[in-house]
Amino acid sequence: MNNDDERLALYVNDRLEGTQRQRMQDAIADDPELAREVELLRMVKQGWQQDQEAPPMELGLARLKRDIQQEQSLPEAPSPRNRGQRFWRGLALAACLVVAIQASLVVFTGSDDTQWELLSGSPEPDAPRLQVVFTPDTTIAQLQALLQPHAAHIVEGPGALGIYTLRLPGDSDAVSIRDQLLESALVEEANLP
Structure with a gap:
């Protein structure tokens, strides 16, 4: 200063x-x-x-x-907030009890996984598969016409990269079907997984 x-x-x-x-x-x-x-x-x-x-x-x-x-x-008087907390606490305890009973039923009844089945049907474990990328302008009718002679079904896809997974019949030759699909103008890429 x-x-x-x-x-x-x-x-x-x-x-x-x-x-x-x-x-x-x-x-x-x-x-x-x-x-x-x-x-x-x-x-x-x-x-x-x-x-x-x-x-x-x-x-x-x-x-x-x-x-x-x-x-x-x-x-001290019970406030509406305390009553609400007691209600939810009791409800949470009841929900935990129900979950515990369900878990014990599943564990102790000896359920096996053979009784469960996928909604899409039983998978063929040894069925050959192909991963295919179709051209972007391929229509569903063209896709069905291309896959029908081989009895191939789409089981996954399209993925983020446009890859479809096809399931072939169990007795089919995946290599020859892949080569035939690659000859089509609708297929950009086809590989065995």
Whole structure:
């Protein structure tokens, strides 16, 4: 803080006396920018004094203490929120019990996987498969006409890269069918998986 700033702060706080005070008043009267700075400092001082009159921490602490005392003096009544929590807690326990009973039934009844079947039918475990990429403009009718002579069925696809997986009959020669499909203008690529 330089000497002029210090004198200005002393003037705003009414600490200058005599000739120093008179010189500062003359300088303020001659310089409008200095007058604005004095006004700004007075506003800051006034705001500071208002903040000092009622510190918010003391008021907040007193309010907190009062609220705690009021809560401790009230008889505890079940709130609607507590009743709701008890309801959901009971419902969750019932759901866990149902899951535990179902799990024990599955484990202890000795169920085997032979009774389960895919909705699409039983898969042929040894059936040969081909992975094929068709041209983008291939229609379903063209696809059916191409696959029907080979008795091939689409079992997966198209994937993200446009790859279809075909299942062939169990006794078919996958290599010769692949070569025949590659001769078609509708097939871009065909591979054995």
